[in-house]
Amino acid sequence: xxxxxxxxxxxxxxxxxxxxxxxxxxxxxxxxxxxxxxxxxxxxxxxxxxxxxxxxxxxxxxxxxxxxxxxxxxxxxxxxxxxxxxxxxxxxxxxx
Numbered sequence: 001x002x003x004x005x006x007x008x009x010x011x012x013x014x015x016x017x018x019x020x021x022x023x024x025x026x027x028x029x030x031x032x033x034x035x036x037x038x039x040x041x042x043x044x045x046x047x048x049x050x051x052x053x054x055x056x057x058x059x060x061x062x063x064x065x066x067x068x069x070x071x072x073x074x075x076x077x078x079x080x081x082x083x084x085x086x087x088x089x090x091x092x093x094x095x096x
Contacts, residue, residue: 002068002084006095010042013095014061017044020094050076066091 037046057070
């Protein structure tokens, strides 16, 4: 699980995240082949395809923290640390 603290409140953080997800899908188009997500309140259930493999999880927006949990195929597990670090860095910039 990755958690990123913020001081924006849930509504502002969620608005920024919606734009961020679109931006990341475009920025990493060479890596992310497809992405789908469904918001239910402040919870996003997502699924994306990376190098032909599906990654799924949930992103929860709280008043002062964003939590991301996900599952990925074993073949991608070697990249897990790098993916989590990149995601955390990008979210910290977004929520600053």
